[in-house]
Amino acid sequence: MTISHFGAVLLFSLFTSIVFGITQRSEPRMMIRFGAFCFVLFVGGTIAASWVMWLIKH
């Protein structure tokens, strides 16, 4: 199996956010909100870190 780096980020973020959402909140509505928040934070954080690394290199 081959996967792109960004694909790996998306999969990792998706599955991790699902488990975080379920385990860290009590109400179903809050679970979905927290899961979505984690997903955005994971993906956004990775993109931000990538740009920081690009800026350091250039």
Next chain:
Amino acid sequence: MATNVSAQARAQSSSFPTMVLISGWLIPGAGHLMQRKWIRGGLIMASILAMFTIGLALKGKVYTPNTGDLLDILNFAGDLGNGLLYVLARLFDLGQVTVQVATADYGTKFMVVAGLLNIISAVDAHSLATGRKRS
């Protein structure tokens, strides 16, 4: 109301939370399924199974018990969190190849994180069983 009463009754049975904790560790999502949290248990099971399978498919490494580098020991502890999935991977000699490409290293991390998430899920199921977590 009836659900709360039955949850309290189960919590009073001293062995049930322990059973939930161990089952949740051995089989991802089983702790929630035992408490009839079908959607949560199913989602946890699907997520952890998918992460572990993707990790193997990416040719990630399955750690064996070791006394070497501290990170190797911690990675082994993470892998162990996968419960029976880890046992099966070891039985069938999966994940024993040397990591050569970046995506294989991602695979290794997928499996370690799947194990850690499984431990979080098992503890969450235990908290539900004892009543420490409301619902």
